[in-house]
Amino acid sequence: MSIVQCDVLIIGAGGAGLRAAIAVSEANPQLKIGIVSKVYPMRSHTVSAEGGAAAVIKEDDSLEHHAYDTISGGDWLSDQDAVELFVNQAPKEMIRLEHWGCPWSREQNGTVAVRPFGGMKMKRTWFAADKTGFHLLHTLFQTTLKHENLLRFDEWFVTRLLVEDNRCQGAIALEIATGKMTAIKAKSTIICTGGAGKVFPFTTNAAIKTGDGMAVAYRAGIPLKDMEFVQYHPTGLPFTGILITEAARAEGGYLLNKDEYRYLQDYDLGKPSSKPVLRSMELGPRDRLSQAFVKEQEKGRTYEGEYGHFVHLDIRHLGEKIINSKLPFVRELCIKYENLDPVKEKIPVRPVVHYMMGGIDTNIEAETVLPGLYAAGECACVSINGANRLGSNSLTELLVFGAIAGRNAANYATQQNGFSKGLEAQYKNEANRIEQNFLKKKEGKVKIADIRKAMNNTLEAGAGIYRTETSLKKSQEDIQELKERFKYIKMDDSSITFNTELIAALELSCMLDVAEAVIQSGLHRRESRGSHQRTDFPNRDDEKFLTHSLAYQKEDGPPDIKFKPVTITKWAPGERIYGR
Amino acid sequence: MKDLITLNVFRYQPEKSKEPTYQEYEIPYHKDWVILDALNYIKDQIDGSLTYRWSCRMGVCGSCGMMVNGKPVLTCATFLESYTPGPIRIEPLENFPVIRDLVIDMSDFLEKLKKVKPWIIRKDVGSEDREYLQTPSQLADYKQYSMCINCMLCYAACPVYGLEPEFIGPAALALAQRYNMDSRDEGKNQRMKALSHDTGIWQCTFVGDCSAVCPKNVDPAGAIQRYKVEGASNWWKTLLLPYASKD
Amino acid sequence: MEGLQTYKRKIGIFWWTKRLSHFRFISRELTSIAVAFIAIELLLLSKAIMNGEESYQAFVQSLTHPILIILNLIALGGILYHSITWFNLAPKAMVIKLGENKVPGFLIALGNYLGWIVISAIIVWSLL
Numbered sequence: 001m002s003i004v005q006c007d008v009l010i011i012g013a014g015g016a017g018l019r020a021a022i023a024v025s026e027a028n029p030q031l032k033i034g035i036v037s038k039v040y041p042m043r044s045h046t047v048s049a050e051g052g053a054a055a056v057i058k059e060d061d062s063l064e065h066h067a068y069d070t071i072s073g074g075d076w077l078s079d080q081d082a083v084e085l086f087v088n089q090a091p092k093e094m095i096r097l098e099h100w101g102c103p104w105s106r107e108q109n110g111t112v113a114v115r116p117f118g119g120m121k122m123k124r125t126w127f128a129a130d131k132t133g134f135h136l137l138h139t140l141f142q143t144t145l146k147h148e149n150l151l152r153f154d155e156w157f158v159t160r161l162l163v164e165d166n167r168c169q170g171a172i173a174l175e176i177a178t179g180k181m182t183a184i185k186a187k188s189t190i191i192c193t194g195g196a197g198k199v200f201p202f203t204t205n206a207a208i209k210t211g212d213g214m215a216v217a218y219r220a221g222i223p224l225k226d227m228e229f230v231q232y233h234p235t236g237l238p239f240t241g242i243l244i245t246e247a248a249r250a251e252g253g254y255l256l257n258k259d260e261y262r263y264l265q266d267y268d269l270g271k272p273s274s275k276p277v278l279r280s281m282e283l284g285p286r287d288r289l290s291q292a293f294v295k296e297q298e299k300g301r302t303y304e305g306e307y308g309h310f311v312h313l314d315i316r317h318l319g320e321k322i323i324n325s326k327l328p329f330v331r332e333l334c335i336k337y338e339n340l341d342p343v344k345e346k347i348p349v350r351p352v353v354h355y356m357m358g359g360i361d362t363n364i365e366a367e368t369v370l371p372g373l374y375a376a377g378e379c380a381c382v383s384i385n386g387a388n389r390l391g392s393n394s395l396t397e398l399l400v401f402g403a404i405a406g407r408n409a410a411n412y413a414t415q416q417n418g419f420s421k422g423l424e425a426q427y428k429n430e431a432n433r434i435e436q437n438f439l440k441k442k443e444g445k446v447k448i449a450d451i452r453k454a455m456n457n458t459l460e461a462g463a464g465i466y467r468t469e470t471s472l473k474k475s476q477e478d479i480q481e482l483k484e485r486f487k488y489i490k491m492d493d494s495s496i497t498f499n500t501e502l503i504a505a506l507e508l509s510c511m512l513d514v515a516e517a518v519i520q521s522g523l524h525r526r527e528s529r530g531s532h533q534r535t536d537f538p539n540r541d542d543e544k545f546l547t548h549s550l551a552y553q554k555e556d557g558p559p560d561i562k563f564k565p566v567t568i569t570k571w572a573p574g575e576r577i578y579g580r
Numbered sequence: 581m582k583d584l585i586t587l588n589v590f591r592y593q594p595e596k597s598k599e600p601t602y603q604e605y606e607i608p609y610h611k612d613w614v615i616l617d618a619l620n621y622i623k624d625q626i627d628g629s630l631t632y633r634w635s636c637r638m639g640v641c642g643s644c645g646m647m648v649n650g651k652p653v654l655t656c657a658t659f660l661e662s663y664t665p666g667p668i669r670i671e672p673l674e675n676f677p678v679i680r681d682l683v684i685d686m687s688d689f690l691e692k693l694k695k696v697k698p699w700i701i702r703k704d705v706g707s708e709d710r711e712y713l714q715t716p717s718q719l720a721d722y723k724q725y726s727m728c729i730n731c732m733l734c735y736a737a738c739p740v741y742g743l744e745p746e747f748i749g750p751a752a753l754a755l756a757q758r759y760n761m762d763s764r765d766e767g768k769n770q771r772m773k774a775l776s777h778d779t780g781i782w783q784c785t786f787v788g789d790c791s792a793v794c795p796k797n798v799d800p801a802g803a804i805q806r807y808k809v810e811g812a813s814n815w816w817k818t819l820l821l822p823y824a825s826k827d
Numbered sequence: 828m829e830g831l832q833t834y835k836r837k838i839g840i841f842w843w844t845k846r847l848s849h850f851r852f853i854s855r856e857l858t859s860i861a862v863a864f865i866a867i868e869l870l871l872l873s874k875a876i877m878n879g880e881e882s883y884q885a886f887v888q889s890l891t892h893p894i895l896i897i898l899n900l901i902a903l904g905g906i907l908y909h910s911i912t913w914f915n916l917a918p919k920a921m922v923i924k925l926g927e928n929k930v931p932g933f934l935i936a937l938g939n940y941l942g943w944i945v946i947s948a949i950i951v952w953s954l955l
Contacts, residue, residue, distance in 0.1 A: 039633075040690075042730050043641045057711075091709075098711045101700040101762060103719060103726050110713030134640055135726065142698040142755070154690075177679055177828045206636040239612055242638045333638060336657050449624035492628030495595050497831070498680040501628040594832040650845065677833035685833050720929075739849055742838050786916065787852045805920030 001427055002182040006034035006151060007413040008406075009170050009186030011158050011213055013037035014044030015133070015398035016377030016405070017192035018140040019093075023406025024413075025147040031410055034184055036153040036173050038208065038503070041141045045194050045206045046398065049133020050245035050329060051117060052125035053395035055090035058114060061122040063087045070393060071571050073119040073285050074357075074386020075530035075540065077226070077548070080569040082364045082382045086393075086400050093399035094126055102139040103128050105326075115326070116250045116278055117391040119285040119578070123278075125392040130245050130329040136395055153184070157503055158212065160430050161189065161220045161373070164420035168373035171216070172430045176503060179496025181434065183427040187413035188372045190405045191217055191360060195378040196514045198507075200353040201456035202308075204236055204243040213379040215510035217360045218517065222368050223550035223562070225381040227514070228522035228532045229357035231389055232465055234289035236352025238307040242333055244349055246391040249282035251326050253315040255289070256346065257301040263311070267292040270579015280579035287388040287531040288578065290351035294465050305348065312346035319343075351465065355394065357385040357531065358521070361550060366405035372412060376405040383548065387530020438502050444490035448504055451482050451489065455508075455515055458482075463519050468536045472523040476558050479516050486512060516558050517551040524561040525549055542573050583609040585660060586667035587618055589630065592678050600678070603627075604667070615655035615670065616644050619682075632682035639795060642731035646682050647671040652736035652793050673736035675745075686732055692748050693730075695774055696756035701767025718763040725758035725803055727796040734790035734800050746779040750790035750800030753781060757803040772811065781807045855912050861905030864898065914939040 008024045010017045013035050024033050037044065056066050066087040071078050098104055098112065105113045105127050117125045128135040144150055155176045162170040162183060170186035193213025197205025218224050234255070235244040249255070252275060257263040262272045262281065269288060270280035277283065293311060296302050302309040315323060315330070320343045323331055327342075334342045359381035366374045366382070377398045384397060455478075462475025486509060493501040527541035528534050547563040554560060584606050592600040605622045613621075616634055623630050632655075634644040639657040646655050649669050660668070676684035706712055734750035741747050756775060760768045775781050784804045791801040843853040875886035889895065917939045918932030 039635060039643065043635050043643050045636065047641050048636050048638060095708060095711055099700065099706055101759065101764065103723060106714055106716050106719055108716065110715045112711050131640070134729070145694045146697070146699050175828070177831055206641060208635045240637065336639065447624070448628065495593065495629065497594055498631050498683050500631050592834045594834070600834060674836065677835050679831060679833055687828070739842060742842070785856070787849065788916065789848050792848060799919070802919035806922060809920050
């Protein structure tokens, strides 16, 4: 059997994982840090983030404003102590990233430039043209290369956590290239595996966003929090789901229905004006914009195309110069993937699944309920994002909570000596499970792709932008049936060398677990709040549901749902007002 | 009847055979499909054992580089339409060892990347409360070289790397330049030491294909030539003014 | 990645015939033979001049041989090819900034061509 030991194990090497790694190394350079990632770090999905990262830096802005925008944007479901910590740490983290070399766009005087984003009172989004996530990820990755105490396990897939004596002691991982299973013992572990957009059929998320980290934590008994809150980004390209950044609207783009009408004015989002107005119209929050699209579609005012309904995003009036300097990637993507030039033509867009507000339940120290286990980034739910994340808070969240998780995990690891017995037995069981259930499986007949497709469709149908008791129940039945069918999957590939079919099967099992949590949490939240809209309970119900949902996995069937209160410090729940 | 198109795919399955083979797959033709969509169709519907890497499907993660009809491309950004009526030959990126099918071993690049010290090197750390100032013009000096997505197309296109695997190679050298030309950096001399020996800049014979295939217009060839000019002028300076201070 | 059996493709000696850009590149490298040819010719010419009027006339006479004319034309072609591709690539190595703006590549190439023409003109003028 193969065993590796380290002090801190980080699962996932995207923005949060890499930031955590640097934090551990800086907290204690003596610690041996392992970073496991199922892809090379620079392939992580952070790379796709476009628009920017929010942090207060300009004189006219304030931490108070940032906190209020975040909390009202999240429909008062954010934990306000977490938000206060977040807005406070945000500028420091962004400046650190600047010191590490991130090529932020600049003002003429050399200071960092900021742009507006949806749901913001002030301009506070730092950006590196419209490839912010790409630059952020590569800057972090390249910076980690100077830390000698980091041991990377590139293209390793974690299949379960090692838990013994009520603490997390690492994980078991599969080296994809060789098929070898290894127990990576660690005194503390941080999960930074990102979101799970791939449970839905139409998403901006990369192929790798299959909720693996959420699932392994969930299976270890850790609750998934607020999973019913799934953000639809209002502007994705039809068919591919490629994201057209919110920055396109922030720079002044219009959303037009098929009558060339800026339809957002009909949805209590303010009056149209030629220049962008903060917290108004196209700069409203994402949940409200995506919901407005569905209403427009119902009224028959959207275009119908080969890949579903769409409206137009028009940025032609910005002119070629602004588009090239502020939105070059938007132009590149439209030309390469839609065969149209946004300088001359309108861009077809529709809402697309973008972000999971929910995730592994953590407190503001990034700790989970299991000692020794931490989580940060999209896979975690602190929660600062509440019922709807504000655009450009997620990149900042990676940095702030990645760093916090790293420091705390380093501290915890320093206090531990040795490992429990019994981890070896877990290793043997897990290696056996992978071999028997997948590699040596003989009699399967169900295609992996068929189960995946059925899961995608039932989620969209039952747990999409608008949901009802009936639709959610139907979806949950479907998912439970699919979990049963999963036991009979057909494996074409029994090779141990770079077996991507095995990985696809393991990912699918993770997605099915995440899907059941999304649906069950949605079923139990009998109100409408932020991105969770129940047509059978159309209003927000603070009396009953100013609470976080917690999904606990059961041996069989859908999870148990419990609730815990939201932390309110100074912003009493109020009406979300945009454009007036 | 639906239109069909044939893909001729390089297969290497070390557990079955020591030599690679080519396998033909006939798939439905869609105008909107990129090569990667076709591979995904094969994987999902025809042959689950076909092995390749992919992730973002928007040309920024750098996973899905392959040789298509002999040319290195990102398969997520290359439409079937450009190759009609087919057949289309798909192979793993050239100049790299193949792990399986279309998956190459790129660990060599990661070793080399580390050698060029791709991080900001400075004597002072700067205030925690304030950014370093950098004007848009200073940003523009290195911005192009910072766009590298590490997709490895340039290594696949570079005959020097194929013939002399010790060569540090286009992307790593461009990234070294990215930091050298960043106004916040002071590590130029340290990097020059790593790069002015014979596996560094001087092995480049300026074929220029790295820049031609780069999907992000990074222009590694240009970066390396500028490096050479600087390396040569440094050499003269040291020769003529051996006691001059070096910053 | 212990125990992994990777497949390494071999590069044949005719690798440069497979892609046009590689063929062009090798052709440019081969123009060095043309340079060497002219250099040797010049050395022989110098030697002939040193040996006096007679030997100079004999050398010039020998250059009128059709084979040598053809070889010289090929060498001229090769050197022109080398110079032109070289000047076209020059903007890659020379990035000049005037204030905030980069001087466009074609202007840098143009500068190189102008320099070439001027120097050639001076040589021709001094010979006449």
